[in-house]
Amino acid sequence: MNRPHRKPMLRLQPTTLWDYPSQHYGDDVQGDPNYRGATPSYIIWNLLQRYTEPRAAVVDPCCGSGTTLDVCRDTDRRARGFDINPQREDIEYADARKLPLRNNSADFVFIDPPYSTHLEYSDDPACIGQLSAISGEYYRAMEKVIAEINRILKPRRYMAMYVSDSYEHNRGKQRAFHPIGFELFQRLRKPFVPVDVISVVRHNKTLELGNYRRSAEEGNYYLRGFNYLFIMYKAASAPKPRGEKKPPHANRQPRKGGPRKKRTHRN
Numbered sequence: 001m002n003r004p005h006r007k008p009m010l011r012l013q014p015t016t017l018w019d020y021p022s023q024h025y026g027d028d029v030q031g032d033p034n035y036r037g038a039t040p041s042y043i044i045w046n047l048l049q050r051y052t053e054p055r056a057a058v059v060d061p062c063c064g065s066g067t068t069l070d071v072c073r074d075t076d077r078r079a080r081g082f083d084i085n086p087q088r089e090d091i092e093y094a095d096a097r098k099l100p101l102r103n104n105s106a107d108f109v110f111i112d113p114p115y116s117t118h119l120e121y122s123d124d125p126a127c128i129g130q131l132s133a134i135s136g137e138y139y140r141a142m143e144k145v146i147a148e149i150n151r152i153l154k155p156r157r158y159m160a161m162y163v164s165d166s167y168e169h170n171r172g173k174q175r176a177f178h179p180i181g182f183e184l185f186q187r188l189r190k191p192f193v194p195v196d197v198i199s200v201v202r203h204n205k206t207l208e209l210g211n212y213r214r215s216a217e218e219g220n221y222y223l224r225g226f227n228y229l230f231i232m233y234k235a236a237s238a239p240k241p242r243g244e245k246k247p248p249h250a251n252r253q254p255r256k257g258g259p260r261k262k263r264t265h266r267n
Ligand SMILES: C[S@@+](CC[C@H](N)C(=O)[O-])C[C@H]1O[C@@H](n2cnc3c(N)ncnc32)[C@H](O)[C@@H]1O
Pocket: 031, 032, 035, 037, 038, 039, 040, 061, 062, 063, 064, 065, 066, 067, 068, 082, 083, 084, 085, 094, 095, 096, 097, 112, 113, 114, 121, 122, 126, 127, 128, 129
């Protein structure tokens, strides 16, 4: 007998390897299932459970089909979503590098940005999905996005970025691996403190297609099997002690003369 396919219960992901077999949870859909590049909604659900309280002010600067807005509605969070290619009325038109929000106003920021030119989103000249990782334009734009997230996020709050590396293997183009995840993590570390790095299993249909798999084997490259999820914390700015010119960001700077030697007790 054919049983109807049931999605597993939503639950907190307990390890740094996140996996859920569906793009959506429950009987509803979150965001638009036909929007290429939509974020699996259980990721946002998990982040909100761990890092926000009910009624928290959540911001998504690249809101796409509105997945973040729908998960916030389900979980009683207040959300604002921005995009330069808004897909529905509750998404506001704005460039993620210049958001119409006050400093220190968001309780949580989630962002799933374009992964350089991986997908075509729109022909809006402000679209970050048109910028090349090879020339560095993409990273310069993302530095501005990260600075903007830092500006709007309240101190002692969290943000998360969902992103993938990219491998160009099209005929005619030179083959190139772009370690977008590592590059963006390095940039996120400047204003934020890393909380954790999650590896999210991708269930993209193309990963199952025989011709994609064959092409990867014959061409000796890999299909993207996971995305990164970087979880970062915005620390409270350290108070400036009297007589000191610089605040002591003790955890950030390597100690002069190398690490302190461990005291060992010998009996
Ligand atoms: C990976 S998609 C986001 C998917 C979304 N989380 C969802 O679930 O539907 C990336 C989005 O970034 C948007 N985008 C590109 N450049 C932007 C910019 N400068 N400012 C704001 N959004 C931008 C694209 O239009 C696209 O919708």
